[in-house]
Amino acid sequence: VDLRSEGYGGQGGNALHGAGGRGGDGTGGVALFEVIGVDGIASLTSNDFSVSGFGGRGGDGRVDPGIATPIGFDGGMGGQGNGGTIELLTNDGALSLLNGGEGISLFTRGIGGDGGNGADNISGSSAVPTFGGNGGFGGMVRGGTVRLTANGGSIRTADGDDIEISADLRPGEGGFGGSGVATSSFNPLTGATTSFGGTGCLAA
Numbered sequence: 413v414d415l416r417s418e419g420y421g422g423q424g425g426n427a428l429h430g431a432g433g434r435g436g437d438g439t440g441g442v443a444l445f446e447v448i449g450v451d452g453i454a455s456l457t458s459n460d461f462s463v464s465g466f467g468g469r470g471g472d473g474r475v476d477p478g479i480a481t482p483i484g485f486d487g488g489m490g491g492q493g494n495g496g497t498i499e500l501l502t503n504d505g506a507l508s509l510l511n512g513g514e515g516i517s518l519f520t521r522g523i524g525g526d527g528g529n530g531a532d533n534i535s536g537s538s539a540v541p542t543f544g545g546n547g548g549f550g551g552m553v554r555g556g557t558v559r560l561t562a563n564g565g566s567i568r569t570a571d572g573d574d575i576e577i578s579a580d581l582r583p584g585e586g587g588f589g590g591s592g593v594a595t596s597s598f599n600p601l602t603g604a605t606t607s608f609g610g611t612g613c614l615a616a
Contacts, residue, residue, distance in 0.1 A: 415461050417441030421468030421491035421525060421551075429479060432471030432488030432528035432548060435584075440465040440496025440520060440556055447565070452506035455570075460517045463496030467525030467551035467584060475531045475545070475590075482541075484592060484612060487528030487548030490584035495520040495556020502565030515574040520556030524584030527551075530612035532590040544592035544612035550584030589613045 421436030440463035447454040470488030475481045498518050530545030558577050560567050569575060589612030 415443065417443050417463045417496060419465045419494070419496070421466065421493075423468045424471035424488035424491075424528060426471045426528070427474045427485060427531070429474060429476035429485075431485040431545070432473045434488045435468030435470045435491030435525035435551060437492045437494065438465040438467050438523075438525075439494040442497045442499075444497075444499045444501070446501045446503070447506035448503045449506055450504055452502075454506075460519065461498050462519040462521075463498055463556060464519060464521035464523065465494040465496060465556075466523045467491030467493040469525045469584075470528035470548035470587060472528045472587075473531035473545040473590065475533045481533060483543045484531035484533035484545030484590045486546045486612070487530050487587035489549045490525030490527045490551030492552045492554065493521070493523040493525070493582075493584075494554045495522040495579060495581075497557045497559070499557070499559045499561070500567055501561045501563075502567055503563045504565065506565040515576065516569065517576045517578065518558050519578045519580075520558055521578070521580045521582070522553035522555055523582050524551030524553045526584045527587035529587040530590035533592050540593065541595040542593045544590030546612040547587030547589050550586050553581045553583050555579055555581055
């Protein structure tokens with residue numbers, strides 16, 4: 413049995429002619445188990461408890477081929493991933509048993525959404541320089557909480573099962589820059605070459 417209270421942000425919209433939309437934020441929920449009193453006994457049978465948040469991917473930018481656009485549009489930023497809270501609490505001599513059979517995992521993760529890709533911008537003349545759109549930034553993250561509290565009571569596993577506690581963070585990856593048309597000109601007097609246009613930046 414898996415017990416999950418997870419949040420998933422939606423994907424940002426892909427543009428028809430413009431920048432990509434920002435991905436939605438995803439926030440994990442709250443899983444609270446509380447046992448009160450010396451006669452209180454709770455047996456939780458689950459292999460995995462997960463209260464993770466996953467940010468949505470940013471949308472892709474796009475340039476309409478029929479519209480002259482010197483600078484392509486950027487991809488949308490990924491949504492933020494916020495970890496949730498798992499809390500196991502016993503009070504006044506209560507006993508809380510965790511029985512997962514093959515070990516128990518308590519997970520709270522914040523996973524940022526990936527940034528959208530910048531728009532390609534190569535529909536014009538090869539002699540006219542253009543810039544591709546920049547990739548969107550990856551989504552930010554915020555950590556969650558795993559808390560085990562025994563106030564005069566005890567929290568233990570049945571049959572000596574192992575407990576794995578994980579509070580992970582992974583920011584989203586940046587999107588790729590779109591392609592553009594680069595041109596160069598050479599100045600014979602100075603010997604300098606000047607370039608303009610080209611591929612958009614890969615977001616960090």
